[in-house]
Amino acid sequence: MMKRVLLFALALFALAPMVSHAWWNQDWTARRQITVDTSDKGAALQAGAQNVPVLVRLHTGNFPFVEADMDGKDLRFIGSDDATPLKFHVELFDGVNELALIWVQVPKLDPGATQAIWIYYGNEKAVSASDSKTTYDGNQTLVLHFHEKDGTFKDATAYGHAPVVGGVTHNATGLADGSGTFDGSARLSWPAVPGLRIGAAGMTFSAWVKVADAAADGSLFSQQDGANNVQVRYEQGRVFARAFGAETGKVDLPAGGWHHVAVTLSDRLVLWVDGREAAAANVAAADLGGDVTVGDGFRGDIDEVQLSNVARPAGWIAAQAASQGEGARLVMVAAEGEAGAEDGGASYLGILLGSVTLDGWIVIVILMVMMVISFWVMFSKGVVLSRTDGANQKFLRVFANAPGGDLFAIESTPGTGLTKSSVYRIYGTAMRELHKRFDKTGRRGGLTPQSID
Numbered sequence: 001m002m003k004r005v006l007l008f009a010l011a012l013f014a015l016a017p018m019v020s021h022a023w024w025n026q027d028w029t030a031r032r033q034i035t036v037d038t039s040d041k042g043a044a045l046q047a048g049a050q051n052v053p054v055l056v057r058l059h060t061g062n063f064p065f066v067e068a069d070m071d072g073k074d075l076r077f078i079g080s081d082d083a084t085p086l087k088f089h090v091e092l093f094d095g096v097n098e099l100a101l102i103w104v105q106v107p108k109l110d111p112g113a114t115q116a117i118w119i120y121y122g123n124e125k126a127v128s129a130s131d132s133k134t135t136y137d138g139n140q141t142l143v144l145h146f147h148e149k150d151g152t153f154k155d156a157t158a159y160g161h162a163p164v165v166g167g168v169t170h171n172a173t174g175l176a177d178g179s180g181t182f183d184g185s186a187r188l189s190w191p192a193v194p195g196l197r198i199g200a201a202g203m204t205f206s207a208w209v210k211v212a213d214a215a216a217d218g219s220l221f222s223q224q225d226g227a228n229n230v231q232v233r234y235e236q237g238r239v240f241a242r243a244f245g246a247e248t249g250k251v252d253l254p255a256g257g258w259h260h261v262a263v264t265l266s267d268r269l270v271l272w273v274d275g276r277e278a279a280a281a282n283v284a285a286a287d288l289g290g291d292v293t294v295g296d297g298f299r300g301d302i303d304e305v306q307l308s309n310v311a312r313p314a315g316w317i318a319a320q321a322a323s324q325g326e327g328a329r330l331v332m333v334a335a336e337g338e339a340g341a342e343d344g345g346a347s348y349l350g351i352l353l354g355s356v357t358l359d360g361w362i363v364i365v366i367l368m369v370m371m372v373i374s375f376w377v378m379f380s381k382g383v384v385l386s387r388t389d390g391a392n393q394k395f396l397r398v399f400a401n402a403p404g405g406d407l408f409a410i411e412s413t414p415g416t417g418l419t420k421s422s423v424y425r426i427y428g429t430a431m432r433e434l435h436k437r438f439d440k441t442g443r444r445g446g447l448t449p450q451s452i453d
Contacts, residue, residue: 023340024078029122030067032337034077036106036330037114043322043330045111049315051137052109054323054331055176056119058100062333067122070095074126077104078118086117089132089156091145092177101176105135109319119333122340133158141195142307144188146170147177153188159195163188163294171301175208175258175325179303182295184216188305190292198223198230198265202285202311205232206262206272206320207294209239210301211255218298220261225290232263232271234298243269246283255300260321266311275321277314285311391421399427 024031034056038045056077058065068074072093077086091101106117136143136157143156144163151170155161167186171179180188190196205221214237221232231242238250241263248271253259262272271279295302304324322330356364 022082024076024082024118024120026340027123027125028074028076028120029340030064030337031078031118031120031340032063033334034117034119035114035332035334036109036117037332038109038319038330039112039114042114042332043319043328045109045315045318045322045330047313047315047318048108048110049313049319050108051105052316052319052323053103053105053135054319055328056100056102056104056331056333057328058102058333060098062335063098063100063119064337065095065098065100067337068095069121069124069126071128072100072102072130073128074121074123075102076120076126076129077102078120079107080115080117082118085129087134088130089135090128090130091147102130103132103135105137109315111315132156139308139310140306141309142190142305144180144305145176145178146174146180146303146305149178153180161190161193161195163190168295174301175210175303179208179210179301180295181301182218182298184213184218184297184299187296188294192225192289192291194289196223196292196307197309198285198288199309200285200287201309202264202266203230204262204264204308204310204312204317205230205306206260206317207305208258208303208324209234209253209261210258210303211237211253212300214255216297216299219293219296220298220302221263221292221294222296223288223290223292225288228286228288229290230263230265230288232261239271239273240279241269241271241281243281243283244286244288246281248281249279251278258303258325260325262312262317262320264311264317272317272321274325275318387420388422392423395421395424395427 035042036054037043038048072090072095075088075090075093077088078084079086086104086106088102088104091103093100093102104117106115132143133156138158140157141159142161144153145156146153148154149170149172151165151168153163153165153168155163165188168180168182168188169186171181174180207220209220211234217233217235219231219233220239221230223230228244229242230244233240233242234253235250237252237254239253239261240250241248243265246269248269251271251273253261253273260272260274264270264272265283265285267284269281269283270277292307294305306320319330322328
């Protein structure tokens with residue numbers, strides 16, 4: 001029975017840490033945890049970043065579409081404090097086929113850590129809070145998702161830098177919700193506008209690339225201003241970057257699979273492939289305007305084109321690659337959700353106790369009483385053992401310092417207070433026996449440990 005009591009107590013203590021945070025808003029009936037993992041078990045980021053838009057993929061296996069609005073207008077993303085709404089926008093929400101792609105701005109990513117954010121759903125009265133213009137910070141000057149089936153390809157940022165589409169078609173089987181297909185003669189272009197100029201703060205270009213013809217040469221990105229330019233080129237199966245006369249090394253980029261390609265320019269030119277630095281050149285950013293083109297001469301598919309007017313840090317590039325690609329490991333949606341409660345919160349312990357029957361409560365009360373009694377018995381025993389041990393230690397000191405080595409002298413030692421010593425009681429029994437034996441022979445005193453032998 002004691003083992004059962006202890007196991008029950010341990011179970012309660014184990015459940016205590018599982019109590020969830022306070023419920024963000026009682027109008028939402030359900031939520032699900034999203035883990036953002038930058039540790040070695042997840043994206044393995046070596047550097048941090050701020051205000052990073054990460055891609056959250058929802059599907060039948062990790063989200064109950066039947067419990068949310070068919071258009072996803074009731075979706076809300078809340079920070080790790082379970083109080084701060086996060087900026088987000090929905091690229092795709094297909095309640096029929098149960099597939100969704102949502103971009104969520106995570107305020108801070110620390111390397112080698114995990115953090116939880118929450119997706120809330122289940123509110124019939126909610127209106128959509130999706131807003132692509134606020135999902136990206138002010139340094140993001142261009143984002144193309146290529147999800148537009150009519151091939152218009154709109155800029156998702158607040159700048160609205162819509163491209164001139166020259167022969168690029170929508171491919172429904174892209175990396176995310178479609179991609180842009182380039183046949184070697186197609187391209188996207190933007191005339192010289194102030195919002196796309198490169199300044200002393202540098203720039204960042206990134207895109208997902210799927211090469212169809214490794215033998216074809218083409219440009220992934222180009223901005224030309226007279227004799228000066230910044231380019232990201234693909235030639236003979238290799239990718240590289242140029243800027244203001246400098247050129248990085250060329251890196252293999254095989255055909256047939258998706259790869260994340262990024263270039264940053266600040267105090268040097270860096271080429272990143274699949275989130276890692278692949279090549280670099282020593283050249284500094286300078287003011288550069290001119291027309292911008294994407295995909296000129298390239299044969300293959302391009303998705304998620306992004307431009308920034310600053311050089312994004314290593315953590316930013318790595319997080320983009322780790323959250324957007326196939327088999328992404330940065331973001332994980334929990335397989336189980338949580339239901340709301342009238343008190344504004346929910347917990348595993350509350351759910352467990354709420355399902356207990358009357359008979360179960362009677363058993364729990366009995367076990368709790370027995371647990372209290374057992375704790376009191378253990379406490380009392382501990383006190384007795386502690387006092388006995390102290391008295392035994394005191395007796396041993398008296399025994400070792402018997403006057404003249406006479407063991408009978410201990411009996412007459414005043415104020416010893418040894419009655420609580422178990423060893424002293426054994427000693428008393430022995431002394432009584434010795435009295436009987438030695439009194440018959442007439443020998444009384446001078447009994448020492450040596451004389452006993």
